[in-house]
Amino acid sequence: MKYWLLLITAIPFWACNAPDQNTASLQRQIDSLQARINKAYKPGFGEFMSGIQVHHNKLWFAGINQNWALADFEINEIKESLDDIRTYCTDRPETKSIGMIDAPLQNIANAIQQKNDTGFKSAFKVLTATCNTCHQATQHGFNVIIIPSLPPFSNQEFRLQDKK
Structure with a gap:
């Protein structure tokens, strides 16, 4: 009985100390996946800002x-x-x-939800000014944003369409 108890107690310690033959294989898989992640396309700051500029216009x-x-x-x-x-x-x-843009965006969102034309125009002016304030603060003051005068695309209708 004593030997059985000793054997049952020793097995978990032996199993924990046994070399794992899959460790090297698993590490190779992790390294391979990490290399793929490192090479994956990640849009840059400028790409995001260009997209924002289009959405600002629209x-x-x-x-x-x-x-x-x-x-x-x-x-x-x-x-x-x-x-x-x-x-x-x-x-x-x-x-x-x-983060400085969050409050102006929320103000525009509120005006949109309220369908408030005057509030929208006012909030949009603040949003545009905040964009420029951010550009100044981040040493990108050469990038001046204005209220658009022309739609960004000639193939999109911005007027509300009658539902027929």
Whole structure:
């Protein structure tokens, strides 16, 4: 009985100390996957900002045409891009300044939800000024954003369409 008890007690210790033959194989798989992750495409800060600029433009034309559904879509696209910057561009110091845009975006979102034309225009001006303030703060003051005068695309209708 004594030997059985000793044997039962010793087996877990022996099993824990036994070399794992799969460790090297698993490590190779981890290294291979890490190499693939390191080579995966990751949009840069500029790509995100270019997308935001397009959505900023489209947001303006949707709002001034009181196409609130499109305006809501565009404001959410901007928010999504800013979230992506926060996720994928953590190595860029500019990312730390992105938060200054949150309140102006929320003010526009509120105006859109209320279908408030005057509130939208006012909030959009503040948003545009905040973009420029951020650019100044991050040493990108050469990138000046304005209220758009022309739609970004000639193949999109921004006026609200009659439902027939």
